[in-house]
Amino acid sequence: DIQLTQSPASLSASVGDRVTITCRASQNIRNYVNWYQQKPGKAPQFLMYAASRLHSGVPSRFSGSGSGTDFTLTISSLQPEDFATYFCQQSYNTPWTFGQGTKVEIK
Amino acid sequence: QEQLVQSGAEVKKPGASVKVSCKASGYTFTSNDIIWVRQATGQGLEWMGWMSPGSGDSGHARKFQGRLTMTRNTAISTAYMELNSLTSDDTAVYYCARGVTNFNWLDPWGQGTQVTVSA
Numbered sequence: 558d559i560q561l562t563q564s565p566a567s568l569s570a571s572v573g574d575r576v577t578i579t580c581r582a583s584q585n586i587r588n589y590v591n592w593y594q595q596k597p598g599k600a601p602q603f604l605m606y607a608a609s610r611l612h613s614g615v616p617s618r619f620s621g622s623g624s625g626t627d628f629t630l631t632i633s634s635l636q637p638e639d640f641a642t643y644f645c646q647q648s649y650n651t652p653w654t655f656g657q658g659t660k661v662e663i664k
Numbered sequence: 665q666e667q668l669v670q671s672g673a674e675v676k677k678p679g680a681s682v683k684v685s686c687k688a689s690g691y692t693f694t695s696n697d698i699i700w701v702r703q704a705t706g707q708g709l710e711w712m713g714w715m716s717p718g719s720g721d722s723g724h725a726r727k728f729q730g731r732l733t734m735t736r737n738t739a740i741s742t743a744y745m746e747l748n749s750l751t752s753d754d755t756a757v758y759y760c761a762r763g764v765t766n767f768n769w770l771d772p773w774g775q776g777t778q779v780t781v782s783a
Contacts, residue, residue: 591769593709600759601709603771612771644709648768652725653699655709 559583559647563656569664574635578659580628580645589649590628592621595658596641604643605630635661666690668760668774675780676750683746684777686760693741694718697763699770700734700745702756710756714763715743750781 560583570576580590588608593601603612608628609621618633632639640663645656671685686698700712713724715734722734733746743760758777761770 589767591767593770600773600776601770602773603769606764606767606769612769646709646711646770651711651714651723653711653768655701655711657708 558652559586559650559654561645561647561654561656563643563645563659565659566657567660567662569662570635571664572635572637574664576632576635576639576661578630578643578645578661580623580630580656582626582628582647585625586647586649588624589647590621590623591646591648592630593644593646594639594641595644601644632661666762666772668762668772670758670760670774670777673778673780675782678751678781678783680750680781681746681748682750682754682779683744684758684760684779686743686745686774688717688741688743688762691762693736694738697768698734698736698743699761699763699768700732701759701761701770703759703776704756707756712745712758717741717743747779750779752781755779755781 562581564579590608592605595601605621608623620631642658642660644658667689669687674682694717697714699714702710715722717736724732731748736743761773
């Protein structure tokens, strides 16, 4: 199975900060990475596919990059509604594994 | 809009089975795979398997071999996930989600179904 390792596991940041989350795959997965946001007690919500393509309606402060084994999700200016947990997911091979999540907390 | 609505919370004893339903609306049910994902409290997301509502074909993670059955009723646009031989390790929120295109992103997700396994 393909392993996805996210870092950091958690971070504290302030409104307006730039935040970067990393997702590393155990093998080459081209650009088959999707990103999700999850708030407490809620189902995950889809943010981005193919490593860098924003889902319709997702604010442009979110961006993604990467190919192969290393991927990043960046929030250019953190907003109050962005405090949540973020997961990467690979869809290159089944089982479609997820990273363990990165919790973005208020500093 | 596209929506998945799941059945309600379940409490089961060890060794029992649970069946969770996932009703689709707002899109053609047979056009996209349904994916099942679970999340234990405070933990990450675990992909369980997929099912094609159009063909009935399915696949699942190795750890669920022999315990997981995914079915559907196309007449009512509903997918089902049944997990057998439950243990306390199966206590989790179970989600269904629609798989979309070649990149198989998951959108939308159902609201989740809490399954608690307790003696």
